[in-house]
Each structure stands twice: as structure tokens, then as C-alpha cells.
Amino acid sequence: MTQTTPFPTAPELMVSEWFNTGAPITLSGLRGKIVVIEAFQMLCPGCVSHGLPQAQQIHDIFPRDQVAVLGLHTVFEHHDAMRPVSLKAFIHEYRLSFPIGVDQAGHSSMPKTMEAYAMRGTPSLIVIDRLGRLRAKHFGRAGDMEVAYQIASLMEFGAAAPQEDGETKETGPKCDEDGCALR
Amino acid sequence: MTQTTPFPTAPELMVSEWFNTGAPITLSGLRGKIVVIEAFQMLCPGCVSHGLPQAQQIHDIFPRDQVAVLGLHTVFEHHDAMRPVSLKAFIHEYRLSFPIGVDQAGHSSMPKTMEAYAMRGTPSLIVIDRLGRLRAKHFGRAGDMEVAYQIASLMEFGAAAPQEDGETKETGPKCDEDGCALR
Amino acid sequence: MTQTTPFPTAPELMVSEWFNTGAPITLSGLRGKIVVIEAFQMLCPGCVSHGLPQAQQIHDIFPRDQVAVLGLHTVFEHHDAMRPVSLKAFIHEYRLSFPIGVDQAGHSSMPKTMEAYAMRGTPSLIVIDRLGRLRAKHFGRAGDMEVAYQIASLMEFGAAAPQEDGETKETGPKCDEDGCALR
Amino acid sequence: MTQTTPFPTAPELMVSEWFNTGAPITLSGLRGKIVVIEAFQMLCPGCVSHGLPQAQQIHDIFPRDQVAVLGLHTVFEHHDAMRPVSLKAFIHEYRLSFPIGVDQAGHSSMPKTMEAYAMRGTPSLIVIDRLGRLRAKHFGRAGDMEVAYQIASLMEFGAAAPQEDGETKETGPKCDEDGCALR
Numbered sequence: 001m002t003q004t005t006p007f008p009t010a011p012e013l014m015v016s017e018w019f020n021t022g023a024p025i026t027l028s029g030l031r032g033k034i035v036v037i038e039a040f041q042m043l044c045p046g047c048v049s050h051g052l053p054q055a056q057q058i059h060d061i062f063p064r065d066q067v068a069v070l071g072l073h074t075v076f077e078h079h080d081a082m083r084p085v086s087l088k089a090f091i092h093e094y095r096l097s098f099p100i101g102v103d104q105a106g107h108s109s110m111p112k113t114m115e116a117y118a119m120r121g122t123p124s125l126i127v128i129d130r131l132g133r134l135r136a137k138h139f140g141r142a143g144d145m146e147v148a149y150q151i152a153s154l155m156e157f158g159a160a161a162p163q164e165d166g167e168t169k170e171t172g173p174k175c176d177e178d179g180c181a182l183r
Numbered sequence: 184m185t186q187t188t189p190f191p192t193a194p195e196l197m198v199s200e201w202f203n204t205g206a207p208i209t210l211s212g213l214r215g216k217i218v219v220i221e222a223f224q225m226l227c228p229g230c231v232s233h234g235l236p237q238a239q240q241i242h243d244i245f246p247r248d249q250v251a252v253l254g255l256h257t258v259f260e261h262h263d264a265m266r267p268v269s270l271k272a273f274i275h276e277y278r279l280s281f282p283i284g285v286d287q288a289g290h291s292s293m294p295k296t297m298e299a300y301a302m303r304g305t306p307s308l309i310v311i312d313r314l315g316r317l318r319a320k321h322f323g324r325a326g327d328m329e330v331a332y333q334i335a336s337l338m339e340f341g342a343a344a345p346q347e348d349g350e351t352k353e354t355g356p357k358c359d360e361d362g363c364a365l366r
Numbered sequence: 367m368t369q370t371t372p373f374p375t376a377p378e379l380m381v382s383e384w385f386n387t388g389a390p391i392t393l394s395g396l397r398g399k400i401v402v403i404e405a406f407q408m409l410c411p412g413c414v415s416h417g418l419p420q421a422q423q424i425h426d427i428f429p430r431d432q433v434a435v436l437g438l439h440t441v442f443e444h445h446d447a448m449r450p451v452s453l454k455a456f457i458h459e460y461r462l463s464f465p466i467g468v469d470q471a472g473h474s475s476m477p478k479t480m481e482a483y484a485m486r487g488t489p490s491l492i493v494i495d496r497l498g499r500l501r502a503k504h505f506g507r508a509g510d511m512e513v514a515y516q517i518a519s520l521m522e523f524g525a526a527a528p529q530e531d532g533e534t535k536e537t538g539p540k541c542d543e544d545g546c547a548l549r
Numbered sequence: 550m551t552q553t554t555p556f557p558t559a560p561e562l563m564v565s566e567w568f569n570t571g572a573p574i575t576l577s578g579l580r581g582k583i584v585v586i587e588a589f590q591m592l593c594p595g596c597v598s599h600g601l602p603q604a605q606q607i608h609d610i611f612p613r614d615q616v617a618v619l620g621l622h623t624v625f626e627h628h629d630a631m632r633p634v635s636l637k638a639f640i641h642e643y644r645l646s647f648p649i650g651v652d653q654a655g656h657s658s659m660p661k662t663m664e665a666y667a668m669r670g671t672p673s674l675i676v677i678d679r680l681g682r683l684r685a686k687h688f689g690r691a692g693d694m695e696v697a698y699q700i701a702s703l704m705e706f707g708a709a710a711p712q713e714d715g716e717t718k719e720t721g722p723k724c725d726e727d728g729c730a731l732r
Binding site: 413423442476485488489511512513523546 | 600603606611625668693695696700703730
């Protein structure tokens with residue numbers, strides 16, 4: 001599905017409670033940054049095994065003055081099983097460090113922000129550009145390299161381009177599972 | 184290790200034989216593109232399990248008019264075991280589709296290009312910018328997302344930025360290992 | 367740590383609520399079978415990523431007239447976050463099909479069965495022989511092959527030994543990621 | 550495919566050269582032990598990623614006085630690429646420690662032992678019981694737990710049953726990727 005150009009403005013977040021942040025977060029307040037939203041449910045296996053680790057990696061690797069990663073707990077089933085008290089422990093045990101909001105309950109089983117974005121389920125990865133426009137919406141498993149390329153393509157690189165040199169890893173003599181070193 | 188600025192010019196490739204290309208390839212001929220070189224040995228476990236699959240992914244995901252991926256067979260041990268006849272079958276069985284050159288034998292056990300780049304072993308991932316300058320040199324396992332970010336940071340994005348929208352995957356009703364879909 | 371011989375009798379289960387079974391289960395009622403107990407917490411990452419999938423595999427592969435697999439929800443932290451209403455949804459979403467009991471709350475933060483077995487945390491894998499004796503207690507990650515060997519070593523094999531012949535998988539012509547077929 | 554009962558006698562090995570053993574090995578010399586044969590090609594991706602690591606695990610976990618693990622290099626394509634000189638380096642780099650034989654060249658592209666067993670490709674996992682009878686023949690990917698159960702089902706367990714107790718792993722305080730420990 002290709003969206004029409006020009007890109008639509010991303011709907012504002014409707015969040016009832018935040019974790020990992022001192023103050024509520026709005027998309028309008030993040031204008032000028034790329035925003036990556038990981039929409040998830042804490043009992044969704046695919047969110048746990050790849051969606052959330054991927055979001056945490058984006059948070060860890062991309063420069064935070066240019067890319068803001070947010071989690072959004074979009075519960076659309078088993079509501080009683082995924083209350084904020086459970087989510088709070090989940091965030092702690094899985095060591096998620098980016099801000100995570102609870103999507104506001106709506107009139108249907110689907111919460112409000114999830115409905116505004118017409119998401120199809122969890123995990124969904126949303127990418128918003130510096131002008132607040134919706135640029136990508138993935139449902140299901142998306143590859144790390146593909147996602148990184150998509151986000152980077154919206155960044156501005158200038159003199160501040162990473163100097164990414166250096167040796168990633170020292171290994172011992174000969175081959176181990178990571179590589180073969182000169183002796 | 185941080186390299187000195189300004190970035191040094193990447194040494195030219197010294198290759199005795201090419202696979203997956205109709206004509207020999209030179210770095211000078213690729214000026215204007217970012218060049219990613221995966222230096223490997225076909226019997227190096229870490230090259231097989233992550234270095235080469237990562238290079239293949241870069242080749243598959245990044246636009247080829249901007250990023251050129253090359254393999255370089257830098258044999259520095261077990262020379263008799265990794266002759267070009269074996270490499271050719273290896274490339275076929277592992278379905279590698281990017282151009283791969285055999286690094287020229289040198290005076291020591293280390294081949295010439297490997298020595299010119301002062302590589303520490305295999306796999307090594309080299310990134311060269313559009314001006315032919317050496318920008319990154321990884322030894323061992325490098326993360327997909329980190330590498331993708333580094334390469335993308337050297338690209339030029341303009342009106343041609345990817346429109347990366349659409350749904351990555353349809354899943355059936357309810358949760359499977361990839362995600363949870365709305366019913 | 368090697369336990370003293372003769373093997374001690376495994377303490378009886380103390381369970382407040384069962385899932386995936388029509389009637390409460392007791393170890394004494396399972397005498398004559400090998401019993402494998404997977405003690406877990408639904409918000410413990412290692413339980414989700416390997417302990418529970420391993421228990422499900424044992425349930426799927428071993429003959430059920432000889433080996434009984436049980437889950438035991440041994441919550442010792444974040445009690446409010448892992449109530450039975452949340453556990454029920456968790457069991458559903460992760461498609462666990464073996465019987466799972468909720469370990470009875472005790473006087474400390476540790477539940478009663480967990481305390482009786484002196485478990486050190488979750489996941490813990492307990493193996494009990496046909497005579498009701500405690501034979502193995504693993505804490506943390508245990509290898510699939512090692513665990514399978516341990517369980518099998520307690521079984522009786524006779525004329526009913528599996529005839530495990532046949533072809534595991536058809537693959538297409540040539541090599542794919544699973545293997546290389548004759549053409 | 551279900552094989553006819555009674556189980557057929559496994560054909561003797563026809564091997565031109567051995568690695569990792571001081572003397573040639575025959576099935577008749579191993580009578581009384583269960584024999585597991587991993588038939589592979591060094592350039593077969595599925596053999597490298599799962600067949601050979603699985604065989605190494607069987608060698609590491611099962612008692613060697615009861616279970617003998619053998620590798621068999623059954624080259625049926627790219628013969629020039631997988632000569633013994635290359636195999637020797639492969640065995641070294643992948644740290645395979647069980648005996649490995651080179652299947653004798655035959656009249657067709659298929660080597661002799663491979664033909665005698667009517668294997669369908671690589672990796673193939675063959676299981677032979679203590680009486681020298683062929684009991685299992687897997688082609689492609691076979692699960693670790695399933696294979697371990699099949700081998701164990703052919704063993705004799707008595708007073709020597711493993712006492713498999715003890716703690717598999719110490720973890721630090723709280724949860725890490727392997728588990729959650731009591732504080």
C-alpha cells in the first residue's frame with residue numbers, strides 16, 4: 001500500500017499515563033525530531049521477542065537529539081490482564097528505557113491513538129518525520145537493517161556525520177564464533 | 184581507536200580474480216558511491232554466520248546507485264583449503280550475489296589488500312565514502328542496526344527519500360509469533 | 367551441587383488455582399510417571415524466551431503416558447502485576463497447552479511450593495522420577511538436548527521404543543537453509 | 550516413510566580417510582554402542598548452521614561408552630571444492646572433535662556409503678542401535694530435543710542413570726536474559 005503524497009500529518013498521541021518520563025509527551029512538542037513509535041501489547045509474543053528489542057536498539061543507537069523513540073501500550077484485547085500496574089512491572093523486568101505511554105481507552109475495544117492511526121494490530125512501528133508527517137507504518141516483523149535505513153533516510157547529516165571508525169571487537173587468537181584474528 | 188581527521192584515502196583493491204561481476208572493479212571506478220567491503224574467509228565461522236549475511240542484506244536493502252557492496256576473500260591461513268575453486272562453490276551454495284574478489288597473495292601469509300588496510304582479521308567490514316575516504320573499519324561482529332545507521336549517515340537524502348510506507352506483513356487472526364492482529 | 371543418595375521425595379504441590387486442566391493435579395496422583403515442572407513468572411524474560419518454550423516442547427515430544435509436564439506460576443516479586451487474570455491471558459497468547467498451577471501465596475514474598483523446593487528463582491526446571499523422587503533441579507537456562515537426555519534416562523524403554531525412522535523434511539532441489547538435496 | 554520391521558542391518562561404512570581418530574572406525578567394531586552418523590558436506594549451509602553443531606552437542610552430552618558420534622563427509626556436488634585438504638581446515642576452524650570420515654568416491658557423483666544408505670542429501674542424521682540395526686534416518690533439520698529423545702530411547706538405563714541434579718546457572722540479583730533470581 002503506497003500512501004498518497006503529500007504525506008499526512010500524524011495524529012496527536014492520546015495517552016492516559018506515562019512511564020519513563022517526567023512529563024507528558026506530545027508529538028507537537030517533538031517537532032524538529034524524527035519520532036519512532038512502537039505500538040505494542042505486553043502480552044503480544046511478537047512485541048516481546050522483536051518489536052520492543054528493536055525499539056530499544058533504535059533508542060540506543062540513534063542520536064537522541066534527532067530521533068525520539070516512544071512506546072505506546074495499545075491494548076485491544078485482554079484489557080483486564082494488561083493494566084498499568086502490570087505494564088509497570090513489565091517495563092522494569094524487560095529493562096525498557098524509552099518513554100512509554102498508555103493509549104487512552106476508546107469507545108470500542110481499540111484505544112484512541114491506535115484507532116486514529118488505523119493500526120492493524122501489534123507490534124506496529126510508526127515513523128514520523130521532522131515536520132510531523134506520517135512516513136512509515138509497519139505491522140508485524142520489520143528487519144533491523146531496513147528500519148534503520150528508513151529512519152536514517154529522514155535525518156539530516158552534515159559535518160556531524162558519525163566518524164564510525166575503530167575496531168568493533170577484539171577477539172583472541174585464531175577463530176571464535178565472532179571471527180578469525182591474525183595471530 | 185579514533186582515526187585522525189581528515190579521513191585518509193582508502194587504498195585501492197588488489198584483486199587476482201573476481202566472481203559475480205563481468206569486469207574487474209576498482210574503488211576509483213566507484214567514486215561517487217559509498218563502498219562497503221566485507222573482508223572474509225570462507226572457512227571463518229563468524230564470517231559465515233553473520234558477516235556475509237549482513238553484507239548480503241546491505242546489498243539487498245540499500246539503493247545500488249548509491250551504495251556498492253563488495254566481498255573480499257582475504258585468506259591469511261589454511262591457504263590450500265580455500266582456493267578459488269572452493270570459493271566459487273561456496274559463493275554458489277551460500278547464494279551470495281554481490282561481486283567478490285580474491286585478495287592478491289602477498290609476501291607474508293597476509294594478502295595485499297588486507298595488509299594495506301591493516302585489517303586485524305575476518306570478518307572485517309570497511310566503509311568508504313563517496314569521496315573515496317576510509318570512514319569505518321569494523322572487526323568481528325557488528326550490529327545490523329548500527330551498521331545500517333553508519334552507512335546511511337554517509338548518503339545524500341533529498342526528494343528521493345524512501346517513502347517507506349505500507350504494511351510489512353499480513354498476519355492471520357489473533358497472535359502468532361510475529362504479532363497480534365485485530366480481528 | 368550433588369544431592370545425597372537416596373533421592374529425596376519431591377514435596378507435594380501447593381496450588382491455589384489451575385489452568386488447562388479439568389481437575390486439580392497432585393504429584394501423588396502422577397506416581398508412575400516422570401513429572402517435569404516448569405516454575406516460572408509470566409514477566410520473567412528468560413522464562414518467556416526459553417523456559418516455557420522448552421517445557422512446551424517436552425510436552426509435545428515425550429509420550430504423555432510416561433512424562434507429565436506441569437507449569438507452576440511461582441510469583442515472588444511484582445505480585446500485583448501477575449494476578450491470575452493476567453496469567454490466564456498470558457497462557458492464551460503464548461499458546462501453552464500443558465496444565466499450569468498458581469503456586470499458593472506463603473508468609474513471605476515467596477510462594478509455598480517454591481519455598482518447599484528451595485528454588486533459587488525462575489525459570490526452574492524440576493524433574494521427578496516415577497517413584498516421586500526429586501531427580502533434577504535446574505535454575506536458569508538449560509540446554510534442550512541435555513534436558514531431553516536427563517528425562518529420557520528416567521524412562522523405561524522396551525518393545526515400545528520409538529521407531530523414529532522416516533525423512534524429517536523434504537527440501538527442494540539443491541541447497542536451502544535446511545540442507546542440500548540430491549537432484 | 551515407515552521402514553519395515555524387523556529393522557534392517559545398517560550397511561558398513563566405506564571411508565577413504567579419517568580425521569580426529571587414530572585408527573579407522575567400523576560399525577562392526579562399534580557393536581554394543583548406539584552409533585549416530587552425521588552425513589554432511591562442508592559447503593552445505595544447513596550442515597554448518599545446525600547439523601554439525603547438533604552432532605557436536607550429542608558428542609558432548611551423551612556418555613561416550615554408550616553413544617558414538619561419527620561425521621561422514623558425503624560430497625555429491627562441487628567435488629573439487631571440498632577435497633580433504635579443505636575438509637581438514639574446516640574441521641579445525643569449526644572445532645569439531647568427533648571422528649570424521651570421508652565417504653569413498655563411487656561410480657556416480659554420489660559417494661558409496663551415501664548410496665548404500667539411500668540418503669536424500671545433506672545433512673542426514675543416521676541412528677544405529679546396539680545391535681547394528683538402522684533405526685532412524687533424518688534428512689534436513691531435526692529438532693535437538695526430538696533427536697535426543699530418539700537416541701536415549703535406544704540406551705539402557707539402570708543404576709547408572711544420571712543424577713542430573715544441581716543448579717545449572719548462577720545469575721545475579723533480579724532478572725537477566727536467562728532468569729530471575731531471588732534476592
